[in-house]
Amino acid sequence: MSLELSAAAPAIPPEATDGVWLADIETGETYAPFEEIRYTSDEDNLLEVRYADLPTFEDFQGQGRGVWRYHAALPFENGVSLPEGDTPLHRAPSIRDAAGVRSLRIKHEGMNPTGSFKDRGMTVGVRVAKELGVGRLACASTGNTSAALAAYGARGGMQTLVLLPAGKVAAGKIAQAALHDARILEVDGNFDDCLDIVQDLARRGEVYLLNSLNPFRLEGQKTIGLEILERFYEEYGRFPDRIILPVGNAGNTSALYKAFRELVQSGALRPSEVPKLTGVQAAGAAPMVEAVEHGWSDIERWDDVETRATAIRIGNPVNAPKALPGIRETGGTAIAVTDDEITVAQRDLAREGIGVEPASAASVAGLKKLRGRSRIDSDEDVVCLTTGHLLKDPDEAFKAGGNPEPVGGDTDAVLEHIGAN
Numbered sequence: 556m557s558l559e560l561s562a563a564a565p566a567i568p569p570e571a572t573d574g575v576w577l578a579d580i581e582t583g584e585t586y587a588p589f590e591e592i593r594y595t596s597d598e599d600n601l602l603e604v605r606y607a608d609l610p611t612f613e614d615f616q617g618q619g620r621g622v623w624r625y626h627a628a629l630p631f632e633n634g635v636s637l638p639e640g641d642t643p644l645h646r647a648p649s650i651r652d653a654a655g656v657r658s659l660r661i662k663h664e665g666m667n668p669t670g671s672f673k674d675r676g677m678t679v680g681v682r683v684a685k686e687l688g689v690g691r692l693a694c695a696s697t698g699n700t701s702a703a704l705a706a707y708g709a710r711g712g713m714q715t716l717v718l719l720p721a722g723k724v725a726a727g728k729i730a731q732a733a734l735h736d737a738r739i740l741e742v743d744g745n746f747d748d749c750l751d752i753v754q755d756l757a758r759r760g761e762v763y764l765l766n767s768l769n770p771f772r773l774e775g776q777k778t779i780g781l782e783i784l785e786r787f788y789e790e791y792g793r794f795p796d797r798i799i800l801p802v803g804n805a806g807n808t809s810a811l812y813k814a815f816r817e818l819v820q821s822g823a824l825r826p827s828e829v830p831k832l833t834g835v836q837a838a839g840a841a842p843m844v845e846a847v848e849h850g851w852s853d854i855e856r857w858d859d860v861e862t863r864a865t866a867i868r869i870g871n872p873v874n875a876p877k878a879l880p881g882i883r884e885t886g887g888t889a890i891a892v893t894d895d896e897i898t899v900a901q902r903d904l905a906r907e908g909i910g911v912e913p914a915s916a917a918s919v920a921g922l923k924k925l926r927g928r929s930r931i932d933s934d935e936d937v938v939c940l941t942t943g944h945l946l947k948d949p950d951e952a953f954k955a956g957g958n959p960e961p962v963g964g965d966t967d968a969v970l971e972h973i974g975a976n
């Protein structure tokens with residue numbers, strides 16, 4: 556397997572354009588990046604973007620904030636931007652104390668322009684789509700990818716088509732896709748079925764696919780990891796021991812691991828400084844956890860998946876062959892949490908003022924569970940990723956929170972209701 560943490564610099568193949576090329580992650584076969592549209596290799600393996608020049612932290616200095624600060628780690632200097640990235644790294648003292656870890660930060664990706672981390676991938680992905688001169692952008696989605704695709708497609712002046720599992724996408728996300736003028740197809744099937752269809756449409760040349768199977772999407776998402784390392788180091792003078800993240804299609808796990816591997820290859824980071832990537836899935840959709848527990852190099856697809864955290868209701872994480880080495884090589888792990896544990900964590904975050912959608916809270920639920928089982932040490936510095944904003948899923952927020960109380964329309968009625976004298 557070629558996805559190891561090593562300091563070996565890649566040799567530049569003849570297919571490279573401006574020092575950028577695509578490589579099959581299994582065989583190393585190389586391809587030109589922008590001459591033809593391809594998402595996988597001839598052997599149908601995953602592709603990743605490779606670079607002749609790998610970044611160091613010095614390359615990021617003085618480059619502004621947000622995703623494009625990290626252009627030294629990306630295929631272009633700028634993209635179709637709203638802008639994105641530069642999200643907060645909140646303290647959460649009550650959760651830190653309850654979990655009993657040395658430090659805890661919450662990287663709140665819900666603060667991106669469309670309310671999720673997908674924007675980081677889309678700013679790069681839509682830029683590449685323009686480079687390739689494609690007409691129609693498309694994705695399968697549990698909601699957030701469709702919201703981001705619709706917004707970035709609109710910004711780039713391109714048509715967008717989104718395939719959603721009927722009845723399984725949170726209201727806020729559909730509203731976003733609708734208002735940004737995506738053509739929305741509600742498919743009689745789950746997310747994995749939608750992705751099968753959209754891959755088929757892409758193979759037939761009908762659409763340009765912008766799910767995380769597209770290796771350029773993951774380049775933008777690498778910047779989550781770069782931002783965490785830079786900010787954490789600025790404050791603590793060290794890197795975090797562990798990053799805990801919700802896992803669906805396993806794009807972020809793959810992207811963060813790639814960001815860290817590239818820093819190791821450039822000599823900017825020692826292998827021992829790479830945070831342990833720790834994935835959390837909902838118990839009703841946990842093929843990655845199953846694969847980690849069994850030491851498999853790929854997942855077995857789950858055909859029946861169910862969870863309140865609809866964003867991670869995914870049974871066939873397409874990036875598993877990239878993400879599993881990331882968890883293994885960094886010394887991380889994976890765990891499944893119940894929907895009730897997710898809701899408790901969502902409330903815990905809300906009490907710290909951090910409003911997230913259910914899937915996001917899985918990271919904090921995972922932290923609590925792993926600490927409870929002593930699989931995370933008390934002296935660890937931990938960052939939990941929260942991936943989407945509370946307003947994405949208002950129905951679940953209502954269910955997790957308190958109920959509005961009807962009251963008469965005058966001050967006396969209000970005073971009486973709240974029990975004031």
Ligand SMILES: Cc1ncc(COP(=O)(O)O)c(C=O)c1O
Pocket residue numbers: 671697699700801802803804805806807808866867912914915942943
């Ligand atoms: C809010 C939210 N959290 C987590 C995930 C999972 O991320 P990934 O697919 O990168 O594992 C998704 C989508 O997949 C999401 O929309």
Ligand SMILES: N[C@@H](CCOP(=O)(O)O)C(=O)O
Pocket residue numbers: 673694695696697698699700701765766767768803804806866867
């Ligand atoms: N949660 C995702 C599922 C698709 O993930 P992607 O990263 O492969 O686009 C969504 O929001 O649709």
